[in-house]
Amino acid sequence: MTPHIRAAKGEIAETVLMPGDPLRAKWAAETFLESPRLVNDVRGMLGFTGMWNGNEVTIHGSGMGMPSLSIYANELISQYGAKTLIRIGSCGAMQKDVAIRDVILAMTASTISTPSRGILRELNYAPCADWTLLKAAEAAALAKASNVHVGGIYSSDVFYDERPDLTEQMTRHGVLAVEMEAAELYTLAARHDCRALAVLTVSDHLLTHEALPSEDRQSSFGDMVEIALEAAFA
Ligand SMILES: O=P(O)(O)O[C@H]1O[C@H](CO)[C@@H](O)[C@H]1O
Numbered sequence: 351m352t353p354h355i356r357a358a359k360g361e362i363a364e365t366v367l368m369p370g371d372p373l374r375a376k377w378a379a380e381t382f383l384e385s386p387r388l389v390n391d392v393r394g395m396l397g398f399t400g401m402w403n404g405n406e407v408t409i410h411g412s413g414m415g416m417p418s419l420s421i422y423a424n425e426l427i428s429q430y431g432a433k434t435l436i437r438i439g440s441c442g443a444m445q446k447d448v449a450i451r452d453v454i455l456a457m458t459a460s461t462i463s464t465p466s467r468g469i470l471r472e473l474n475y476a477p478c479a480d481w482t483l484l485k486a487a488e489a490a491a492l493a494k495a496s497n498v499h500v501g502g503i504y505s506s507d508v509f510y511d512e513r514p515d516l517t518e519q520m521t522r523h524g525v526l527a528v529e530m531e532a533a534e535l536y537t538l539a540a541r542h543d544c545r546a547l548a549v550l551t552v553s554d555h556l557l558t559h560e561a562l563p564s565e566d567r568q569s570s571f572g573d574m575v576e577i578a579l580e581a582a583f584a
Pocket residue numbers: 369370371413414415438439440441509528529530531567
């Protein structure tokens with residue numbers, strides 16, 4: 351047990367999928383895992399462990415934003431021995447050729463600030479995905495004919511951003527989308543010799559202002575879950 355996870359040792363798998371939304375964790379576990387069992391509900395943050403194709407998997411919410419993800423990822427890695435952590439999240443597109451429901455595999459995650467800033471200080475560290483996971487996820491996405499984009503994303507501390515000038519510069523520099531957790535996940539994984547990847551589905555578009563309803567963000571992103579599972583065990 352940790353302050354935020356009530357699972358006993360051995361109840362968390364080495365492979366953990368992490369959606370921001372705890373109800374997406376429940377939906378994904380009930381939809382894709384065999385015999386999913388609840389292993390955490392402290393503070394309403396749900397975690398389930400079950401089997402996928404003979405492999406043990408945990409699907410555990412991260413909450414929204416890097417400080418929240420950092421708590422769960424740190425505890426999953428250092429107290430439960432998680433080795434492969436794949437974020438399955440929604441994101442807002444920043445490029446014209448990226449559409450709603452497209453899948454994005456985040457090769458890198460730019461950021462202004464993360465919970466690791468205090469350690470990294472003046473270093474403009476470049477958080478990046480694990481190459482083996484990224485390669486396998488791309489192959490899985492292409493086999494599904496998912497409309498997939500591989501490239502850089504932006505991990506923001508705020509959902510309601512008031513820096514249109516910064517968004518403009520990111521669009522200009524090819525950043526595909528914005529979300530709120532990947533940069534810290536990649537940084538923690540590097541620090542602890544783990545593998546990490548963010549597989550994202552576009553839920554809204556910063557240029558066209560299209561947006562999916564909240565129910566779709568909770569439980570309609572099946573391709574991204576399957577891509578993450580296939581990549582984890584490729
Ligand atoms: O859909 P999830 O995984 O929560 O991810 C995105 O959605 C939340 C904001 O609505 C942030 O957590 C952002 O990263």
